[in-house]
Amino acid sequence: MSFQQIALEDKQRALSELQEVKELFASRGWFPGTSGNLSIRVGDFNPNDFQFAVTASGKDKTVHTPEDYLFVDQDGKPCEATRLKPSAETLIHCEIYKLTGAGAIFHIHSVFNSVISEYFWDRKSVPVDGVELIKGFNIWDEEAHIDIPIVSNFAHIPSIVPEITERIVKHIPGVLLRKHGIYAWGANAFEAKRHLEAFEFIFEYVYRLELLQRGNR
Numbered sequence: 001m002s003f004q005q006i007a008l009e010d011k012q013r014a015l016s017e018l019q020e021v022k023e024l025f026a027s028r029g030w031f032p033g034t035s036g037n038l039s040i041r042v043g044d045f046n047p048n049d050f051q052f053a054v055t056a057s058g059k060d061k062t063v064h065t066p067e068d069y070l071f072v073d074q075d076g077k078p079c080e081a082t083r084l085k086p087s088a089e090t091l092i093h094c095e096i097y098k099l100t101g102a103g104a105i106f107h108i109h110s111v112f113n114s115v116i117s118e119y120f121w122d123r124k125s126v127p128v129d130g131v132e133l134i135k136g137f138n139i140w141d142e143e144a145h146i147d148i149p150i151v152s153n154f155a156h157i158p159s160i161v162p163e164i165t166e167r168i169v170k171h172i173p174g175v176l177l178r179k180h181g182i183y184a185w186g187a188n189a190f191e192a193k194r195h196l197e198a199f200e201f202i203f204e205y206v207y208r209l210e211l212l213q214r215g216n217r
């Protein structure tokens with residue numbers, strides 16, 4: 001249970017930011033079949049006591065309803081009595097907040113992120129060389145090389161968490177779930193969105209380059 005009292009205006013700001021991001025991502029087709037979930041943290045961060053607004057489970061994220069979000073604590077439990085169910089993947093958000101102290105976490109499923117997570121599953125990470133969008137992660141080295149971690153996907157969400165704990169790295173603000181999707185985070189909604197967009201660009205780039213290079217071999 002969280003003991004924080006969060007100002008109403010902070011909660012409202014989080015909800016309106018979520019609404020804006022959800023609408024934009026929906027317009028890009030980033031929530032196929034009700035997939036995906038979004039969250040924004042509110043109040044102070046303490047790994048043992050924090051709260052965040054998260055999308056309710058199973059909703060059509062391309063439409064707005066008064067029942068799209070709820071507030072949960074660091075254990076993913078609703079902060080107030082509600083009949084809404086938090087995202088089935090809320091425990092993943094809880095863990096990422098605990099590990100990173102991030103301010104927002106966005107999760108989407110796309111064909112590119114799903115295909116690439118399977119293609120590179122044997123090496124458990126996606127290698128990326130010198131793509132300009134790496135700078136979107138605040139990595140400014142010339143011809144930077146990064147490896148984006150991929151973790152196992154299980155139907156039982158708590159089983160996914162330990163591998164996330166083990167695999168996420170400080171300088172890469174995201175993790176792929178095998179044949180599932182990407183979790184990207186940032187200090188706030190603006191940064192989490194920038195990171196997610198950079199990841200999606202990179203996945204499509206890696207996919208297309210790999211296909212071209214294979215064709216030429």
Ligand SMILES: CSC[C@@H](O)[C@@H](O)C(=O)COP(=O)(O)O
Pocket residue numbers: 033034035036037055056057058059086087088089107
């Ligand atoms: C409907 S397929 C996607 C879900 O299984 C899940 O991975 C997902 O991203 C959305 O779950 P949700 O509980 O709505 O947050």
Ligand SMILES: [Zn+2]
Pocket residue numbers: 035036037089107109180181
């Ligand atoms: Zn998902």
